[in-house]
Amino acid sequence: MARVVRFHEFGGPEVLRFENVDVRGPGRGEIRIRVKALGLNRAEALLRSGAYIETPMLPSGLGLEAAGLIESIGEGVDGFAPGDAVSVVPPRSMVRWPAYGELATFPAGLVVKHPPSLSWEAAAAVWMQYLTAYGALIDIADLSKDDFVVITAASSSVGLAAIQIANKIGATAIAVTRTSGKRQALREAGAAHVIVSEDENLEARLKEIAGEEGVRVVFDPIGGPIFQPLTAAMAWGGILIEYGGLSAEPTPFPLGVVLGKTLTLRGYLVHEITGDPLRLEAAKAFILDGLASGSLKPVIAKTFAFDDIVAAHRFLESNAQFGKIVVTV
Known part of the structure; x- marks a missing residue:
C-alpha cells in the first residue's frame, strides 16, 4: 500500500484527496519509483477541474513530474537498478501514469538518471x-x-x-x-x-x-x-x-x-518531443549538458510538503509564483 492523491469529482484544489491504494508493480518496460519530490504543472490543475485535453474516468490520479529512487524494475528494462536516483520525463497521459504518490510507475524510456549534483527538488523541476x-x-x-x-x-x-x-x-x-x-x-x-x-x-x-x-x-x-x-x-x-x-x-x-x-x-x-525517441534523446543531451555546466538551473518558486498538496494547488492557481512549484514526499 502507498499513499497517493486522487480526485473523485472535478473542481478546485479542495477535491484532492489522500488515499491508501495498491500501486501496481512495473510491467514490461516499466519502472516503479519511490517518489521524493514532485514538480507541479498547470496541466494538473486543468485535469483536476475537467478542462484538460485528457478527460479521466473518476476517481483519477494526476501528476506529470517526479524524482526519486528506483524501487523495482519490470522485464525488458536495461541500464537501471533499484536504488538509482532518477527523474521522469512527463508521460503523454498522467491518468495512465500518475505521479502524485509515494510510489509511481512510469515507462522506462521516460526515466532519466539526472546529474547527482541536483537535489530532489531541482530534479523534479527539470523536464517539463x-x-x-x-x-x-x-x-x-x-x-x-x-x-x-x-x-x-x-x-x-x-x-x-x-x-x-x-x-x-x-x-x-x-x-x-x-x-x-x-x-x-x-x-x-x-x-x-x-x-x-x-x-x-x-x-x-x-x-x-x-x-x-x-x-x-x-x-x-x-x-x-x-x-x-x-x-x-x-x-x-x-x-x-x-x-x-x-x-x-x-x-x-x-x-x-x-x-x-x-x-x-x-x-x-x-x-512532439517526448513521443519521438530520436528527438527526445537530442533534447535530453542538450538539457543534461546545460544542467552539468550550470547554464541551465531550475528556478524553484516555493516548496510544499506532500500533506499540503491542496495549498500547493491553490498557490499554483494564484499566478503569484516565479518559477516552479515543488512538493516533497
Whole structure:
C-alpha cells in the first residue's frame, strides 16, 4: 500500500484527496519509483477541474513530474537498478501514469538518471519546463545567437527555462510580463530586456529593441489580443510558437501581417518531443549538458510538503509564483 492523491469529482484544489491504494508493480518496460519530490504543472490543475485535453474516468490520479529512487524494475528494462536516483520525463497521459504518490510507475524510456549534483527538488523541476522550451526554441525554431526571441509569461517555469536556453545559445531574450512586480527578478534571471505589458506599448518596445529587422522567434502560451502587437513586431519569415491558451479573450488571426511577412504561426505540444525517441534523446543531451555546466538551473518558486498538496494547488492557481512549484514526499 502507498499513499497517493486522487480526485473523485472535478473542481478546485479542495477535491484532492489522500488515499491508501495498491500501486501496481512495473510491467514490461516499466519502472516503479519511490517518489521524493514532485514538480507541479498547470496541466494538473486543468485535469483536476475537467478542462484538460485528457478527460479521466473518476476517481483519477494526476501528476506529470517526479524524482526519486528506483524501487523495482519490470522485464525488458536495461541500464537501471533499484536504488538509482532518477527523474521522469512527463508521460503523454498522467491518468495512465500518475505521479502524485509515494510510489509511481512510469515507462522506462521516460526515466532519466539526472546529474547527482541536483537535489530532489531541482530534479523534479527539470523536464517539463526545459523540454517544452527546448522543443520550441531549438528543435522547431532553430534559435541562433543572432536571434531576438520574445518570451511571454516569462516568469513561469517554462518562460524562465526559455530565457536560460536563449542565453545558452547566445540569443537575445526579451521577457514579457504583465505587471512590474517581476521586472527586476526577470532581469536577474537573465532576460536581456523586460517589457511590462500593462505599462508599455508592446509593439513599439519590441520594434525599439529589435530594430528594423524585427523579432524572428516568439514563444507564447497566452494567445488572445497579444497576437496583434507580437506579429506586428516580427521579422520577415519569423515564427510564432503557441503552446497554450491562457487568455480568455478571442485570438485574432492577423491575416495581413502574416501574409505580408510570410510568418509561421505554429501550435506546439511538448508531446512532439517526448513521443519521438530520436528527438527526445537530442533534447535530453542538450538539457543534461546545460544542467552539468550550470547554464541551465531550475528556478524553484516555493516548496510544499506532500500533506499540503491542496495549498500547493491553490498557490499554483494564484499566478503569484516565479518559477516552479515543488512538493516533497
